[in-house]
Amino acid sequence: MVDAHLTRVYFDRVDAATHAPAVEPGDDRFDLFDKIVEEDPFPYSDRVHLDFLELFDDARIIEVLQRVHPLHRAAMILAYVHEYKAREIAEMTGRPLGTVLSWLHRGRRQLERELWEYAEHHRLLTPHREASRDQL
DSSP: OOOHHHHHHHHHHHHHHOOSOSSOTTGGGOOHHHHHHHHOSSTTOSOHHHHHHTTOOHHHHHHHHTTSOHHHHHHHIIIIISOOOHHHHHHHHTOOHHHHHHHHHHHHHHHHHHHHHHHHHTTSSHHHHHHHHHTO
16 A cells, blocks of 8 residues: 555655656657557567567566656556556645546656667567568
8 A cells, every 4th residue: 555645745756856848749649559560570460569568578667667757657656556546646646637647648658659669779679570571
């Protein structure tokens, strides 16, 4: 169980300390599923999205999560790890429900983009692309 007072203090401090914009330009336009379909890194797969996600073990997911804006990351952890509803997170943080929903939406989008960039940077997709070329 997450302490509501500590959660509020954390969000207040991160909010006050964060001077960078919470959203990078283009974050809301990036869609991981569309990108996977467009790039087609697993051309002979009928479960292409799952194949992509299986490239990431827990350590890689944590590494990628560290790149997500702290407010968005904390909101996602409360929602998806600790299973709090957005309304509960809003109450804990003292923020409007719309703000929490925005954090979750932007956090998911940023996480998607970071997953793709991590996979490209670490060449996780290269063996699959080369294997598909060899089959041609």
